[in-house]
Every structure is written in structure tokens, then in C-alpha cells.
Amino acid sequence: MTFLWAFLVGGFVCMLGQLLILKTNWTPARILVSFVVLGAILQVCQVFEPIKQFAGAGITTPITGFGAGLVKGTFEAIDQFGFLGIFAGGLTAMAAGIGVAIVSGLIIGMIFKSRSK
Amino acid sequence: MSTIVFKNKPRVVGWYSVAGKKESEGPLGNTFSRVVKDEYYGEKTHEAAERKLFVTAIQGVIRDASVTPDAVFAGDLLNQIVSASFAMRDIGLPYVGIYGACSTMALSLIVAASYVDAGLLKTTVAAAGSHFATAERQYRTPLEFGNQRPPSAQWTVTGAGATMLTHNQTSPIVVTSATIGRVIDYGIKDVNNMGAAMAPAAADTLARHFKNTKTKPSDYDAIFTGDLGRIGEEALRDLLKDEGYTLGDNYYDCGKLVYSGKQKVDMGGSGCGCSAITLNGFIFSKLQTGEYKRVLFMATGALLSPTTSYQGETIPSVANAVVFEHQTIKTEGTTK
Amino acid sequence: MNKQEYAEYIKKITPKSKMWGSLARAFLVGGLICLLGEGIGALYKMWLPQYDQTQIGSLVSCTLIFLAAFLTGIGVYDKIGYFAGGGSIVPITGFSNSITSAAMEYRKEGIIFGTCANMFKIAGPVIVVGVAVAMLCGLGYFIVGLFL
Numbered sequence: 041m042t043f044l045w046a047f048l049v050g051g052f053v054c055m056l057g058q059l060l061i062l063k064t065n066w067t068p069a070r071i072l073v074s075f076v077v078l079g080a081i082l083q084v085c086q087v088f089e090p091i092k093q094f095a096g097a098g099i100t101t102p103i104t105g106f107g108a109g110l111v112k113g114t115f116e117a118i119d120q121f122g123f124l125g126i127f128a129g130g131l132t133a134m135a136a137g138i139g140v141a142i143v144s145g146l147i148i149g150m151i152f153k154s155r156s157k
Numbered sequence: 158m159s160t161i162v163f164k165n166k167p168r169v170v171g172w173y174s175v176a177g178k179k180e181s182e183g184p185l186g187n188t189f190s191r192v193v194k195d196e197y198y199g200e201k202t203h204e205a206a207e208r209k210l211f212v213t214a215i216q217g218v219i220r221d222a223s224v225t226p227d228a229v230f231a232g233d234l235l236n237q238i239v240s241a242s243f244a245m246r247d248i249g250l251p252y253v254g255i256y257g258a259c260s261t262m263a264l265s266l267i268v269a270a271s272y273v274d275a276g277l278l279k280t281t282v283a284a285a286g287s288h289f290a291t292a293e294r295q296y297r298t299p300l301e302f303g304n305q306r307p308p309s310a311q312w313t314v315t316g317a318g319a320t321m322l323t324h325n326q327t328s329p330i331v332v333t334s335a336t337i338g339r340v341i342d343y344g345i346k347d348v349n350n351m352g353a354a355m356a357p358a359a360a361d362t363l364a365r366h367f368k369n370t371k372t373k374p375s376d377y378d379a380i381f382t383g384d385l386g387r388i389g390e391e392a393l394r395d396l397l398k399d400e401g402y403t404l405g406d407n408y409y410d411c412g413k414l415v416y417s418g419k420q421k422v423d424m425g426g427s428g429c430g431c432s433a434i435t436l437n438g439f440i441f442s443k444l445q446t447g448e449y450k451r452v453l454f455m456a457t458g459a460l461l462s463p464t465t466s467y468q469g470e471t472i473p474s475v476a477n478a479v480v481f482e483h484q485t486i487k488t489e490g491t492t493k
Numbered sequence: 494m495n496k497q498e499y500a501e502y503i504k505k506i507t508p509k510s511k512m513w514g515s516l517a518r519a520f521l522v523g524g525l526i527c528l529l530g531e532g533i534g535a536l537y538k539m540w541l542p543q544y545d546q547t548q549i550g551s552l553v554s555c556t557l558i559f560l561a562a563f564l565t566g567i568g569v570y571d572k573i574g575y576f577a578g579g580g581s582i583v584p585i586t587g588f589s590n591s592i593t594s595a596a597m598e599y600r601k602e603g604i605i606f607g608t609c610a611n612m613f614k615i616a617g618p619v620i621v622v623g624v625a626v627a628m629l630c631g632l633g634y635f636i637v638g639l640f641l
Contacts, residue, residue, distance in 0.1 A: 054523020058579030097530030110627035149596030299598035303574020
């Protein structure tokens with residue numbers, strides 16, 4: 041059942057992104073930024089976790105998951121370490137994703153050449 | 158008066174065009190002097206490939222005419238017009254760099270023809286070119302970035318063209334007049350809608366040209382604009398109607414000619430190379446045979462840079478027009 | 494025509510993207526990418542029972558990021574993007590594509606000043622804004638926590 045919900049919720053979030061592109065003419069960077077902020081807001085309002093419960097990857101795979109993860113990590117680190125958590129928590133929680141993105145970008149960038157289609 | 162009338166009739170004695178793979182698959186595919194299928198043209202970068210396109214076009218026109226020109230007037234779209242300048246490093250002839258964005262082919266022709274007409278230089282070459290990948294990178298996003306192009310976007314032509322001008326020679330193609338463009342800005346900001354930004358400049362130059370030369374659109378066998386695309390073409394027709402001129406079936410846009418509808422190029426081709434490869438092949442061969450007796454060639458350019466766009470500036474544009482006529486070689490005696 | 498009339502005129506003659514078709518494509522591709530994420534998650538859960546939910550989530554993200562980087566390298570991701578638009582920009586794979594495509598494009602200026610310096614040209618704002626917003630929320634959470 042989670043599979044169906046992951047497809048539906050994920051598809052819906054991406055469709056919202058496309059709607060933004062069509063209606064506002066925003067650049068992809070702006071779209072990504074607004075969805076990260078959206079994810080953070082959902083997390084703060086405690087809406088993100090309930091959606092994640094039934095939709096799983098449907099809400100965590102879109103970049104909203106990145107925003108929510110940053111906030112979640114920050115809050116947990118504050119609970120654990122206090123003041124330092126404000127600064128350390130977010131990136132600690134998201135370190136794996138950013139790390140893989142940097143390393144794979146670096147390696148792929150060195151191996152492949154860009155081509156026009 | 159902003160229209161130049163060339164009294165000594167500089168003549169087009171040679172032309173050469175080199176085009177990329179996609180262009181060779183378009184309707185003008187068999188009109189190019191040379192086709193380069195490899196987008197890197199054997200070089201390491203797309204920028205180097207664009208340079209090599211320039212070298213090929215300029216050397217091609219010199220070789221075909223077997224005349225060494227006194228100077229080359231050329232330009233492109235990249236910052237500091239590096240493609241033309243770096244190409245001239247290999248060619249080694251005196252060089253004047255020209256920037257008119259996508260209107261560079263017409264602008265360099267006007268300057269090159271003026272020098273010949275005034276008798277300051279005997280033989281000159283005008284050249285312009287562009288490359289899809291270098292323009293994408295400079296003005297838009299990395300090539301492999303997966304975004305959609307809005308339907309108003311155009312496709313930058315990969316290719317370069319060069320024209321050789323001189324007088325006192327036997328060629329039927331004569332440069333008779335030219336109108337230099339004014340920089341016009343109608344407040345368009347959308348970098349994906351260049352046709353809309355450039356149409357007012359095109360209308361301004363055309364209207365002034367018709368007025369100054371006391372001609373009307375139907376006096377020409379063909380009128381070509383550089384790369385207005387479908388939106389720009391429609392806007393130009395409507396803007397000119399307000400000025401009292403109606404463009405008929407003899408009006409074509411190089412951006413629409415160079416690709417077929419099936420090639421996923423949205424509104425059509427663009428870039429310096431678009432008008433350059435259409436002129437230095439299709440248009441000149443028809444003038445050579447006399448199928449066209451009188452042609453108005455006008456290239457349009459959007460004078461923006463990525464910096465000005467990010468800073469929220471609108472897009473100023475310019476259009477430069479040149480008239481070519483087919484005159485039988487017998488009448489050449491009258492020019493002297 | 495004055496500038497304002499011209500702007501309205503241009504708006505009228507500029508063709509629009511076919512809205513419903515493009516929304517449907519974004520939904521389909523976006524949904525499939527998320528479904529793939531869910532599927533990979535289920536596999537990891539089977540293979541690595543000692544990992545908790547958060548760790549599995551991290552692994553799934555990493556896998557998708559690498560997969561998208563690879564597809565970008567072989568020149569497939571931009572074709573998916575051309576078809577799907579927002580459908581392939583919004584998922585974490587789009588974030589990865591923006592990094593890898595910039596890394597590839599600027600490789601020609603060398604590894605340090607090309608690839609490394611320009612990798613985050615598009616994705617940079619995502620991390621900066623994300624971290625800034627998370628810290629702001631964290632600060633609020635911390636202050637509220639002091640009084641509870």
C-alpha cells in the first residue's frame with residue numbers, strides 16, 4: 041500500500057513543481073529552493089512525519105525531504121547537545137546525501153564529457 | 158541619413174559556410190559549403206570548436222577566391238568575442254572585431270563594404286558564427302542539466318559564414334545600400350523570448366530603410382530577417398503595419414528556414430551563425446543565378462549579457478540591414 | 494504600440510506550454526522516481542535489518558543521488574528532464590543532476606577552478622537556504638525550549 045501512496049504523493053509534489061514552473065517562469069534553482077523551504081515548514085508544523093508514515097519515499101524523495109531532514113536533524117541535535125545543535129544538527133543529518141552528491145559529481149564530471157543533443 | 162548608399166558598388170566575390178550536424182539535417186542542408194558532424198570538431202572544448210568553425214569559414218572563402226583580403230571584420234556571441242579573435246590568431250590577417258550580438262553578420266558586412274566602397278581597403282572579409290553548446294553555457298544552463306525549454310525558446314545555430322567583398326571584379330552580386338540600426342528596448346525581460354525583444358528593433362530599421370530609400374516591401378524579391386523566430390516574425394509584421402508597410406510572401410526568417418518543424422527547436426534557430434550560414438549559401442547562390450534580383454538582408458541582435466539579465470535589466474536590441482542586387486556583369490562599366 | 498501594449502501583445506502571441514500534458518508527465522515521472530525510492534528502501538530493509546528507518550532513508554537518498562549522477566554522465570537525465578520538467582527537477586535526483594551537470598560542463602576549466610568551483614552553481618542556493626532555514630527554526634526551538 042505504501043508503494044501506491046509513494047507514487048501518488050511523490051507524483052503530486054512533482055506536479056506542484058511543474059505547475060510553479062509553468063505559472064511563474066521560475067528557474068529550476070528557485071523551484072528547488074522553494075521545495076526545501078516547504079519541507080522545512082512541513083517539518084516544523086509536524087505535518088511531515090504523518091505524511092511520511094503512509095507515503096514513505098513519496099515525500100522524502102522530493103527535495104522537501106532534504107528540508108525536513110535538515111530541520112529534524114537540528115531539533116534532535118538541540119535535544120542532545122543544546123546550543124551547539126542549532127549549527128551542527130542540520131548538516132550532520134544530511135551529510136551522507138551531500139557527500140555522495142559531491143563525490144559522484146566530481147567523479148562523473150571527470151569521466152564524462154557534456155554533449156548537446 | 159542613416160542609410161548608406163554604396164556609390165562604388167562593392168561586390169560579393171566569394172562566400173563560405175560551415176554548419177553543424179543538426180543544421181545539415183534541416184531544409185538548407187545541401188546549401189552549406191561544408192558540414193561538420195562532430196560537435197567538438199576534433200577539439201577539446203566547444204569553445205575551441207567554435208573557433209575552428211571561424212577558421213574554416215574564413216580560410217574557405219579566401220581559398221575559393223584565391224585572393225588575400227586586406228582585413229577581416231568578424232564577431233561572435235561569446236564574452237570578449239573570443240571566437241573571432243582567437244580564430245584570427247591562426248589566420249594572421251589584419252582584423253577588426255565586431256559585436257552586434259546575432260546581428261553581427263549584417264553589421265560586419267556593412268563595415269566591410271564601407272571600407273571597400275570608400276576605397277580604403279581593396280578586399281575585405283566579413284564573418285560571423287556561433288555554437289549551440291557555447292551559447293547554452295554562457296546564457297543558460299549546463300548542457301546535461303535536465304530542464305525543459307519553454308515553447309518560446311530558440312535554438313542557437315552551430316555554424317559560421319564568411320563573405321568576401323571587393324570591387325572592380327566580375328561578380329553579379331552588388332552591395333547597394335545598408336541601414337545601421339538604432340538600439341531599441343521595448344521592455345521585454347524574458348530571456349527565453351528573444352524574438353519578442355528583437356522585433357521592435359527590426360521594425361524600426363526596416364521602416365527607416367524603406368523611408369530613406371523610398372522603397373516598399375514588394376520592391377524586393379526577398380526580405381530576410383536573421384533570427385526572429387515565429388513570435389518575432391509575427392510581431393514584426395504587426396509592428397510594421399502600424400508604420401504603414403505590409404510584409405508579403407517575400408518575407409522569410411532565417412531562423413525558420415534553417416530547421417524543419419520536426420527538429421524540436423521550438424520557435425526556430427538563433428545566434429550569429431543562423432543568419433551567417435543562410436546568407437553565405439542559400440541567399441547568395443540565388444543572387445548569383447539571378448533568381449533573386451534584389452534582396453534585403455537584415456540580422457537582428459539582442460544586446461544582453463547574463464549579468465544584465467540577473468540584475469533585472471530589460472533586453473535592448475538592434476537590427477542592421479543590407480541590400481544586395483543582382484546586376485549583370487556588363488553593367489559594371491557604369492560603376493567606374 | 495507603447496511598452497505596456499507591446500508586453501500585452503507579446504503575451505497574447507506567445508505560445509503556452511500544454512498545461513495538462515506537462516502536468517501529467519511531471520506527475521508520472523516524479524511518482525515513478527519516488528516509487529523507485531520506496532522500492533530501494535524496501536530492498537535495503539530486507540538486506541540490512543540492523544539499520545533503523547533514518548539510516549535506510551539516508552541510504553536510499555544516496556543511491557538515488559548516485560544513480561542520477563550516473564544517468565547525467567551518460568547523457569540520459571537531461572532527456573528525462575526534457576520530457577518530465579518538474580517531475581525530474583523536484584526529486585533529490587534533480588538536485589544531483591544539477592551538481593553533476595555543472596561539474597561536467599565546467600570540467601574544461603580544470604578540476605579546481607572548473608569542476609570544484611562551479612559544481613554548486615545551481616544547487617548551492619538549495620544548501621544555503623536549507624541550512625539557514627533549519628538554523629532559524631533551530632534557534633526558535635532552542636529559545637522555546639529554554640522556557641518550557
